[in-house]
Amino acid sequence: DGGITQSPKYLFRKEGQNVTLSCEQNLNHDAMYWYRQDPGQGLRLIYYSQIVNDFQKGDIAEGYSVSREKKESFPLTVTSAQKNPTAFYLCASRVPGARNTGELFFGEGSRLTVL
Amino acid sequence: AQSVTQLDSQVPVFEEAPVELRCNYSSSVSVYLFWYVQYPNQGLQLLLKYLSGSTLVKSINGFEAEFNKSQTSFHLRKPSVHISDTAEYFCAVRGSDTGRRALTFGSGTRLQVQP
Numbered sequence: 535d536g537g538i539t540q541s542p543k544y545l546f547r548k549e550g551q552n553v554t555l556s557c558e559q560n561l562n563h564d565a566m567y568w569y570r571q572d573p574g575q576g577l578r579l580i581y582y583s584q585i586v587n588d589f590q591k592g593d594i595a596e597g598y599s600v601s602r603e604k605k606e607s608f609p610l611t612v613t614s615a616q617k618n619p620t621a622f623y624l625c626a627s628r629v630p631g632a633r634n635t636g637e638l639f640f641g642e643g644s645r646l647t648v649l
Numbered sequence: 650a651q652s653v654t655q656l657d658s659q660v661p662v663f664e665e666a667p668v669e670l671r672c673n674y675s676s677s678v679s680v681y682l683f684w685y686v687q688y689p690n691q692g693l694q695l696l697l698k699y700l701s702g703s704t705l706v707k708s709i710n711g712f713e714a715e716f717n718k719s720q721t722s723f724h725l726r727k728p729s730v731h732i733s734d735t736a737e738y739f740c741a742v743r744g745s746d747t748g749r750r751a752l753t754f755g756s757g758t759r760l761q762v763q764p
Contacts, residue, residue, distance in 0.1 A: 538692075567751060574658060576739060576756040577693075584750065592751065624692055628750075635681040635700055636743035636752045640692035 536561045538641035540625050545646050547612075547619075555610045555644045557625035565628035566608040567638065570594060570621045577624065583608055612646060620648045651675055651744045655755035663763050664732055670725040670758045672714075672740030682723040683741040683752065684714055693739060699723060710734075735762045 538559045547553045557566065565584045569577040579592030583602040597616025602608055612619045622645050626638040652675040662668045674680060681700050685693040697708040704716040714725045723740060737759045741752040 540692075565750065569754075574756055576653075576655075577754040579751050579753075582751050626693075633750070634743075635698075636750060637681075637683065637695065637698060638693075638752055640685075640694070642692045643690070645690070 538625055538627060538639065540623075540641040540644045543642065543644060545644060547646065547648050549648055550614045552614055553612050553619075553646065555612070555623055555625075555646070557608045557610065557641060559606050559608075559625075559627050559641075561627055561639065562605070563627035563630065563639070564605070565633075566602070567626045567628070568592075568598075568600065568608070568610045569624045569626065571624055571643075572621050580610065580623075619646055621646060651677060651680075651742050651753040653740050653742050653753055653755035655740055655758050657758050658756065659759045659761065661761045661763060662730055665729045667728050668726065668730050668734075668760065670738050670740075670760065672723045672725065672755060674721050674723065674740075674742045676721050677742075677744035679744070681743045682714075682716060684712070684723075684725050685739045685741060685754075687737045687739065687757075689736075696725075696738070730760070730762050732762050732764060734760060736760060 541556045567582040568580040581600040583589035599611045624643045625641040629637040654673045683698045684696040686696045687693045699716040707713045712727045737757045740755040
């Protein structure tokens with residue numbers, strides 16, 4: 535079955551360490567997105583990529599980096615510069631034909647806890 | 650920039666009672682509106698969407714939402730809730746007059762169905 539796989543599902547890291555969250559999709563979707571979820575704040579856009587080798591900053595890109603070397607992969611690195619990285623991270627891809635409407639399909643999320 | 654307001658952070662309701670989850674968005678020339686549902690420690694699933702046409706849209710599990718352009722609202726309703734409807738619900742919008750190709754989400758409403 536097609537879908538988005540995020541790994542790891544749970545991750546613990548010490549302060550000052552970089553960590554990379556994996557997002558892989560076998561849906562052949564062009565556009566991919568990373569959102570951060572905090573209690574009571576909903577989802578906030580970190581980065582998005584419309585096409586391979588291209589990506590744009592979202593609303594809260596500081597302290598994060600991404601790459602899009604392959605269509606199916608959009609990893610997110612949480613760097614030590616991110617002041618409050620503990621959160622639930624959601625990867626999504628845009629449904630085909632939804633270039634204008636923006637409809638998204640989500641992965642199951644990765645929960646990062648900084649100790 | 651587009652914005653979405655979900656005024657109620659939590660809505661407790663008894664099983665078989667009706668419920669309304671409110672969503673208001675900032676005005677735009679035209680918009681595309683979505684409701685997503687999230688069960689604990691999972692990603693978001695699309696519940697229903699308004700793209701054009703009939704202002705009343707329905708999901709397969711009994712939820713419905715009505716697009717009201719004059720009030721810039723897209724409230725979600727269900728005439729009789731079930732325990733299994735307990736989840737967090739997110740309203741999202743994409744304005745057609747922006748170059749930003751990403752959805753903007755509200756802060757979420759936690760629906761708690763009690764027996």
